[in-house]
Amino acid sequence: MNFGIVIPVYFGRSFIQRALDSVFAQDGVSGHLTVFVIEDGTPEPENVENLIAAYPVHYVKLPENHGVFYARWVGFSQLPNTTEFCAFLDQDDAWHPKFLSHLAAILMQDETLGFAACNARIFNTHGNYVLYRDRRPNLLFADLKVANQLISPSQVLIRRDALEKLNWNIDLPFLPYPVADDWLLWLSILSQGYQAAYxxxxxxxxxxxxxxxxxxxxxxxxSEEYIVEHWFPRLQLTTWDQRLYKGRIGWDHIVQGLRSKNLHDFVKGLHYLVRDPIAVNAARQFRRRHRKNHIV
Structure with a gap:
């Protein structure tokens, strides 16, 4: 199995060695890794070039900062044709030793799978906890159109063919608000007919x-609103898909406003309800169905 790993870096000196150590500690894939570290316009001396000199990686330095979305695709475009599976690891995350081997085994069992995702442990200033405990993400296309249920590309391994078929021409500004770029990626892969596994x-x-x-x-x-308005039609999603997404936003505002007693959130949700009560009610049923089935 041949793996292509892309790690975008921007002021990443505090993190990059931990990320790279986790890549080269992967079980059962020694000698089958191609790793690109994409320096996304970090000025000297804050860039990571000297820190990664001892690692067997390809280092690409972009003269200006274009954002993590663009940097990922710069790296992907340079992976060798023999690459079978791809992963985009964020500079401040780290994989467990079986990340690649376990997710690759899942993808190899079913050629209809475009990507596979794992659970994660979240570390913050208060300690750490398992991300999905009582619930799990549902990676069906119908559900991901309504709400993204993954938190990071770092938890995903992707079939190379699924990325190749996107045939994206990454030119600036490809996505003016790139924070939700991972959600666009999952939707784009699934819109081709691929499935996903967790x-x-x-x-x-x-x-x-x-x-x-x-x-x-x-x-x-x-970022999400831009994707819904401009990319949903390109992915051949319907106006109802757009309405249901907006209905979900409205319902979430209503629920959050009631739970936190935040009048601003509640009133914002009511505006959605007044504009499209059918979509907000459908979103309410969507959330209720997920809660009943222990889905995120």
Whole structure:
């Protein structure tokens, strides 16, 4: 099995060695790794070039910062044709030793699978915990259209053919708000007819810190909205898919407003309800169905 690993780096000196150590500690894949570290415009002397000199990796230095989404695709475009499986590891995450071998085994069992995802352990200033405990993600296309249930590309191994078939021309600005780029990637792969699989095994250490992209909720919302408005039609998704996504946003605001007694959230959700009560009610049933079946 041949694996291609892409690690985008931006001011990553505090993290990169831990990430690379986890890559080269993988069980059963020695000699079958091609690793690209993409320095996304980090100025000297803050870049990682001297820190990674001892590792067998390809180092690419971009003169300007274009964002993690662009950097991932720069790396992917340079992987050899013999690559069978690809992974995008974030600079501040680390894999467990069986990440590649276990997820590759899942993908090899079923050629219809475009990607496989694992559970993760979250580390933050308060300690650590398993991400999916009582619930699990449902990676069906119908569900991912409504809400992304994965937190990071670091928890996913992707079939190379599924990425090749996207035939994306990554040009700037490909995605003006790139924070939700991983959600676009999962949707794009599944829209081709591929399926996805999830294993409950914890194979990733995800380090949650204040600078994490998921904390920028306003930018995340802009990114998702851009995908829904501009990419859903390109993926041949319907206007109902767009409405249901917006209905889910509205219902989540209502629930959050009630739970936290936040009037702003509650009123924002009511605006969605007034505009499209059918979609908000469908989203309510979607959330209720997930809760009943212990899905994220």
């Amino acid at each position: 294993t409950h095994e914890v194979l990733l250490d995800y380090y949650d810190h204040a600078d994490g992209a998921h904390h920028r909720k306003d930018i995340m919302a802009q």
